[in-house]
Amino acid sequence: MNILIADDDPMQRELLQGFLERQGHRVLCAADGEQAVAIVRAEPVQLVLLDQRMPKLSGDLALAEMKALNPLIRAFMITGYGAVDTAVSVMKLGADEFLEKPLDLPSLLEKIQRVEIVLAVDEEVAAVEDALEENPGLPLRLIGKSPAMLEVLSVVHRVSSSPWNVLIGGETGTGKEMIARLIHLLGTRRDAPFIEVNCAAIPENLFESELFGHEKGAFTGAAKQRRGRFELAHGGTLFLDEVGELPLILQSKLLRALQEGRFTRVGGESDLTADVRIITASNRDLRIMVEDGRFREDLFFRLNVLEIDLPPLRQRREDIPALIEHFLARYADRPVRLSHEAMDVLVKYAYPGNVRELEHIVQRTLTLTRGGLIKPADLPPEVRRAEMIDHGLLQERIEAVEREMLVSALERTAWIQTRAAEMLGISERVLRYKMGKYGIRRREV
Ligand SMILES: Nc1ncnc2c1ncn2[C@@H]1O[C@H](COP(=O)(O)OP(=O)(O)OP(=O)(O)O)[C@@H](O)[C@H]1O
């Protein structure tokens, strides 16, 4: 890393310079604030260690100028002992850390390493973003500026340039397939096919032929020779979705193909080979399945050379507004926007179905709302109910629960009010009264 030391004390400068150079950094030095700013103007400095009290230009003012020149520059402000007050204002100026004299070198080193990690992540994210921008034809628009997603993108970058198998984990609807495609598109195999196999959707007896192909007459219905997905993916990527659904017997067959790099078509004699990179996805925890003996450990290790875990949407709520905008732009046939209140409800919702659920909520809301403004009342009932149960005061919560019980009883009795009332232990008249109070009506589907 390129580090600039700005300090008017030559002893301090030399001490730090020697120490940091031994750690492999390139170190530049300045004896006052003005000189420091001049260096930042001329050289690519990533981190500056600034003495707060310097002649000509103080550390605070120098930092402000440096930030104007390079907003990405990281800065540690070094102050005299006990100068906490100024430290607060210095943080406001954009210092990342504030250190007291005398400097504790091991802790300085640790802070520098933290900066290095952040910078590396930034670079990797920038590389992914550049790649996405350079290829406007990419069939992908990935939304994600939350720290959790930036971390994922940085791993995607590292993973896509490697040849190893990748296992993508994460709850349903978190974007596993999207990330698998992105890894393929960013890697060296991008011009070769991306072939997808949904392990949950293929009947067990057809799986082998689907994956490895079959010869003519291999079984009833095999009228022609057919190439399997392994062969089709040659040179490219084979994406095995929902790999946790694969029965044990098929796991062994897959393992053999991966171990030996060869396979045979069903009913065939000769061994075939294919050069494929395997990306797998699972919304089940394969480690637990391994412990329970439902997933082969050796296969797990083969698939899981590199691992990416997609965080659930409720752990990256910062991304929700941008995702909503993205889906509105995709699905709205007229200009539509959300009221602040509606946005608020959506940002707070828990999304058990993650991004896919959000996508469906936007679609449903668009088809059910007239006009250009979406209000909380236009949102699907489960979103509003959850919001009330989680956030209301006692009376509101009781009402939300009551409403929920009424709707659920009605749904379970196919909206036959006599039976719903019976189920709830109330009279039909009370039921009708409460339905009126809460505005419960049967939804036309
Ligand atoms: N970061 C994102 N930006 C934009 N769209 C996204 C993002 N993540 C997911 N989506 C969209 O959400 C939907 C679900 O994503 P995807 O199919 O990749 O999820 P999944 O994890 O494979 O789900 P499942 O476990 O149910 O198979 C897709 O329509 C996808 O385009």
Ligand SMILES: [Mg+2]
């Ligand atoms: Mg999927």
